[in-house]
Amino acid sequence: MGDGRAGGANRPAWLQQYELVGKIGEGTYGLVFLARLKPAHPAPGRRGPPIAIKKFKQSKEGDGVSPTAIREIMLLREINHENVVKLVNVHINHADMSLYLAFDYAEHDLYEIIRHHREKLNAPINPYTVKSLLWQLLNGLNYLHSNWIIHRDLKPSNILVMGEGEEHGIIKIADFGLARIYQAPLKALCDNGVVVTIWYRAPELLLGAKHYTSAVDMWAVGCIFAELLTLKPLFQGVEAKNTPNPFQLDQLDKIFKVLGHPTVEKWPTLANLPWWQNDQQHIQGHKYENPGLHNIVHLPQKSPAFDLLSKMLEYDPRKRITAAQALEHEYFRMDPLPGRNALLPSQPGEKIVQYPVRPVDTTTDFEGTTSLQPTQAPSGNAAQGQSVSRSMPRQMPQQPMVGMPRVAAGTNMAAFNAASQAGIAGLNPGNIPMQRGAGGQSHPHQLRRKADQGMMQNPGYPQQKRRF
Amino acid sequence: MAANFWTSSHCKQLLDPEDVELVPAADRERGIMPEEFRLVKIHMSFHIWRLAQQVKVRQRVIATAVTYFRRVYTRKSMSEYDPRLVAPTCLYLASKVEESTVQARLLVFYIKKMCGSDDKYRFEIKDILEMEMKLLEALDYYLVVFHPYRPLLQLLQDAGITDLTQFAWGLVNDTYKMDLILIYPPYMIALACIYIASALKDKDTTSWFEELRVDMNIVKNISMEILDFYDTYKIDPQRGLPDDKISPVLNKLPAKS
Structure with missing residues (x-):
């Protein structure tokens, strides 16, 4: 893989094989960039594939490569599946001790797809797409589980969907920073901190289970399935922060309200869970009698879809449906059958949904330093600067922009969009101008997301940091 | 995987x-x-x-x-x-x-x-x-990295000779003084350690090995290598190699910069 030897001052040689497009994400671990692999034999109009490059900071002073990065490298280097994100390269910059993971780039993720339907289209995701997304998610998860890997952090933003091209509409499970091989854990799994974003966290974890299983991922899949159907997170508990213990009463309460109270009769090992024992007053005190799941997801109680969902949201992890069993469920054998490209219209002639592309901050370089663009955004407003550069492909000739020394956004972006147009041209040539236009228009809204977060219409939808 | x-x-x-x-x-x-x-x-x-x-x-x-x-x-x-x-x-x-x-x-x-x-x-x-x-x-x-420890325990159980666990486990530990882990599948190393252990402790495992359908030539070769190693180096398990043996070699390496 990567050659970390520096090709110049602070500039490793491997960097030469990429054309940086810009920053697309940020997390506690570091930054994510969009780049293009330079083609081996450059020719006009020829572009290499888009690559997402995740840059890891050193975790703490004196702690070396972050354990999160180690987990991702170790697992992704061993596994290979159509529905799991592909690690194409690892690079090291010895000069600043930073580590870079290069992945096949995915244009969409379930978080953005769901959000687009909820906030822009005000329309549900079509049943074919829901079923195909779910099937592929289960297919990837079944592969992981049969290899004794628990993901532990499944949530819509970690489930990527490929954009236009050869793999259009294919799901890629991403972010293995918390994933573990559970065949022979040296320590109890709960030892390295509480995992899984609380909305998707399984009840046994919320009740303090010490040894948990792949069933925690299936609970998360159930939550995601419901979210695909309703466009709203199923259990939106308010996270109790800064508590020394992982007890999340509100999250449990949200679950109990919808699914009814768990009982020791139905879930025998419940009695052994620490929080169930310790907090009789709060947890065992309330009694929610009438499960209302079908009302929330608007599914007939006798439908296969509802049956599958309720089996994923089974309280007892031992009785919860497994990924392998779920793939065999009747739901996937009825019309519409799940397909390889989840984003195709379910019926011929139906309009294809054009999801927005990821916002790219073209002002940030690999070092994470932001170059102010005096010619464009004197206020330094990132969002404004973005939408300008994003719309460039249609306005700009193929010339690097003056005043943007680091990133020749003009050329990069033009080529980028040209390539993706070529991608869809094969599928639906008539729609291209419309689609690109729609994509461009929705873009500024998306860029404003950060600023809007505090005053969003749905107060129950809390801020969620993009974890790529 | x-x-x-x-x-x-x-x-x-x-x-x-x-x-x-x-x-x-x-x-x-x-x-x-x-x-x-x-x-x-x-x-x-x-x-x-x-x-x-x-x-x-x-x-x-x-x-x-x-x-x-x-x-x-x-x-x-x-x-x-x-x-x-x-x-x-x-x-x-x-x-x-x-x-x-x-x-x-x-x-x-x-x-x-x-x-x-x-x-x-x-x-x-x-x-x-x-x-x-x-x-x-x-x-x-x-x-x-895969190791012989897990297959060792499973195989000992299967052979019904779990009383050899400690001894065989020690043998597996010692195989890391050699390069075996880079050359053979871990379960073959485990089998070789069981082979040695049962021979030294007078346990008859012949028929058990026969039923396994593994290449006994490889198992025996690994066993020979392990026994050779003990024979050649006679290392003190606590101290390792004597300093006068190792220092001259390390001195050939470049000094720390």
Whole structure:
């Protein structure tokens, strides 16, 4: 893989094989960039594939490569599946001790797809797409589980969907920073901190289970399935922060309200869970009698879809449906059958949904330093600067922009969009101008997301940091 | 794959014995002979083991660390990658991979405690962190390693000779003083250790081995190698190799910069 030897001052040689497009994400671990692999034999109009490059900071002073990065490298280097994100390269910059993971780039993720339907289209995701997304998610998860890997952090933003091209509409499970091989854990799994974003966290974890299983991922899949159907997170508990213990009463309460109270009769090992024992007053005190799941997801109680969902949201992890069993469920054998490209219209002639592309901050370089663009955004407003550069492909000739020394956004972006147009041209040539236009228009809204977060219409939808 | 040896990177990276014993060109130029190359690897396996006792990690972490160490020197020279720094760094990286992280400053502390008098073993935290990245590269980012311990327990159970567990387990530990883990599938190493253990403890496992349908020639070859190793080196299990044997070899390596 990567050659970390520096090709110049602070500039490793491997960097030469990429054309940086810009920053697309940020997390506690570091930054994510969009780049293009330079083609081996450059020719006009020829572009290499888009690559997402995740840059890891050193975790703490004196702690070396972050354990999160180690987990991702170790697992992704061993596994290979159509529905799991592909690690194409690892690079090291010895000069600043930073580590870079290069992945096949995915244009969409379930978080953005769901959000687009909820906030822009005000329309549900079509049943074919829901079923195909779910099937592929289960297919990837079944592969992981049969290899004794628990993901532990499944949530819509970690489930990527490929954009236009050869793999259009294919799901890629991403972010293995918390994933573990559970065949022979040296320590109890709960030892390295509480995992899984609380909305998707399984009840046994919320009740303090010490040894948990792949069933925690299936609970998360159930939550995601419901979210695909309703466009709203199923259990939106308010996270109790800064508590020394992982007890999340509100999250449990949200679950109990919808699914009814768990009982020791139905879930025998419940009695052994620490929080169930310790907090009789709060947890065992309330009694929610009438499960209302079908009302929330608007599914007939006798439908296969509802049956599958309720089996994923089974309280007892031992009785919860497994990924392998779920793939065999009747739901996937009825019309519409799940397909390889989840984003195709379910019926011929139906309009294809054009999801927005990821916002790219073209002002940030690999070092994470932001170059102010005096010619464009004197206020330094990132969002404004973005939408300008994003719309460039249609306005700009193929010339690097003056005043943007680091990133020749003009050329990069033009080529980028040209390539993706070529991608869809094969599928639906008539729609291209419309689609690109729609994509461009929705873009500024998306860029404003950060600023809007505090005053969003749905107060129950809390801020969620993009974890790529 | 993470839990299936046959599809794992470990399996794909298994080497022929000749390739493992090859002294890197840079080391040959410094006059390091194949036998000396082997001595350094034995000595450093002890070093890792002793350091691991101090920081209290499980056997599995030690085994992974030694495997990394040995793998590195099928690709890199000791002249370029100082074994005295690579050894503790392998332990550091293995502890992260095996989810029982040991802090670098703790390693530095115990190295000083263990080898205080010998300046050539002393490194700073910064050295370990820099070497960690170089190791990741040298290992080509393949970090999952399989070991004979789990198959050993399963096979002993299957053969109904769990009373040999402690003895066979000790034999497996000793195989990390050799390069076997780079050459053979872990379950074959486990079988060889069971073969030796049952022979030495007078347990008749002939029919059990026959039913296994494994290539007994390989099992016997590995067993011979292990017994040869004991015979050749007669190492003190607590102290490792005597200093007068190992120092002249290490002195051929370039001095710390």
